[in-house]
Amino acid sequence: MRIATWNVNSVRQRLDHLLYWLKEAEPDVVCLQEIKCLDEAFPRAEVEAAGYNVATHGQKTFNGVAILSKAPVEITRGLPGDDADEQARYIEAVVPHGAGVVRVASIYLPNGNPPATDKYVYKLAWMDRLIAHARGLLKLEEPLVLAGDYNVIPDARDARDPAAWAGDALFLPTTRAKFHELLNLGLTDALRASTDAGGLYTFWDYQAGAWQRNNGIRIDHLLLSPQAADRLCAVRIDKDMRAREKPSDHVPVVIDLN
């Protein structure tokens, strides 16, 4: 089973890229972030015509997540823990796989900049809610894939220029500590299960020729429960998508589970 995550930075702006990539990569499940539209504005018919069931948790202008799946799935929208939170950043699916299921979440973790504001407070609180929810999901002892744009650079080797990110909400020690708290529940960073190499990035800023200079960061992650990690066969980053005309600033990250 092939599962991918991709922050598309507006699904309507990226529809051609998405349809091209679905055909090329042939994923079974795709977690999208930053669809940046209401549910009714999602290009549902086009994606369904490509062979996918579509479940969205959209929002006007900002945020918005979706899960595309070849098989019909059972969907839950929103991250538990704060009924007042109106930002659409979490959607979860139970996907049939063989005789059992794989549970897959599409996550758009808050950016949190600037750090001296309530935006950073919100980021940390959201991470606490994700940790609490993940703790509950792990008790199910299912194959579980928490996939998305975490807005967390886990380690210095995950940035071309770590010093430039020193005071940033994506790389502050508090942010990284909370990410490790999540991992320490028993989750495996899929990419790190396959390599210790640095220089593997998933995001390059639009500005200042970041792509041309390979000035990237790794912030899109697939975190696996033990039952999913045991089945991990392959991990890849579809970097080529960043070189196309009018790309997203993020590229797809893809895993294969047996």
Next chain:
DNA sequence: ATGACTTGCGCGGCAAGA
């Protein structure tokens, strides 16, 4: 040294992103 793009909204430049 500084700013450097891209989006949505909606038609004038902001806010937000990372």
